[in-house]
Every structure is written in structure tokens, then in C-alpha cells.
Amino acid sequence: MNETPQITIRKLRNRVTQSRFQQSYVSLVVETGAELIYDELLHLLKSAIIFLNYGDESMQKLGYRIILRYSTRFNDYKPLYDVAINKGYIPVSKFIETKHFGELNPDGFFQNYFSSYQDNFYQNGIYLSYGQKKLIGFSQDTEGDFVLIAPTSYG
Known part of the structure; x- marks a missing residue:
């Protein structure tokens, strides 16, 4: 192939x-x-x-x-909205939906469906991206099972 x-x-x-x-x-x-x-x-x-x-x-x-x-x-936020949805950039898509809702056909099934889906990413007053939600879920599922070592600028 x-x-x-x-x-x-x-x-x-x-x-x-x-x-x-x-x-x-x-x-x-x-x-x-x-x-x-x-x-x-x-x-x-x-x-x-x-x-x-x-x-x-x-x-x-x-x-x-x-x-x-x-x-x-x-x-014209429709292209950005579509990209944000496809890339899992929930905060971006939710912001566009909230601020430019009239431009996005609010009566459409897809917008209503996706708006409900976005609510799954709402936590502590903010919308998380797909990657953030996945990382938090992983952290909670494996709590106490691993050690995370973050590199520093000190070498």
C-alpha cells in the first residue's frame, strides 16, 4: 500500500x-x-x-x-470551529460556540449534539481539551502507581 x-x-x-x-x-x-x-x-x-x-x-x-x-x-469562525472540533480543542470550539453562536446554525442537530458533548470536558469552571481530559483521567486512574519526573531548565 x-x-x-x-x-x-x-x-x-x-x-x-x-x-x-x-x-x-x-x-x-x-x-x-x-x-x-x-x-x-x-x-x-x-x-x-x-x-x-x-x-x-x-x-x-x-x-x-x-x-x-x-x-x-x-x-468567519466556521473553519476554526470545524478544526477545533476535529482536533479536540474543546475550549476553542466552546468559545466560538458561545461568542459566535448565531453564525453557527444554533438550531442544527450537530451543534446541539456537540455542545452537549463539550459539557463532558467542563471541570472546575473551565473547558479542558481532549488531551488535558485524557491526562487527568490517566493521572487519577494510576494515582500512587507511578512517579512523574519532569525535566527542568537546570539540567
């Missing part, structure tokens, strides 16, 4: 000058950048989805940054 090759920052750098990605990305990120046309936005959002799904950790962060910047710049 052919495995899809992983996208890395190095591979992107080698090809970025041959594409419109760099100019579009700079225009998205820099406030004083040129206005983006629909095709450029579409190209960036498609790239972000590819980076999130097929990239190494750095590329996934770049994909998330593109989605985050797009959402905040254009006040």
Missing part, C-alpha cells in the same frame, strides 16, 4: 518560491498586506487542510495558524 508522504517545512520551503503560497500567506498574516482575492483565500484554506492532515508537527501548526488568522481577520 502506498503511504502518503509527510509534508515538512523543508519541503515547503523548497517549493514556496514556485507557488503563490508565500505571497498569499504574507498578505493574510500582515495587517498592511495586500488584499486577498477569493482564489488566494481558497488556496490558503486548502493548503491549511492539507497541512493539518498530512504535515509533520510544524506543518500542522502552520495549517492551524492559517485557519486561525483567516477566522479572526475575516470574522
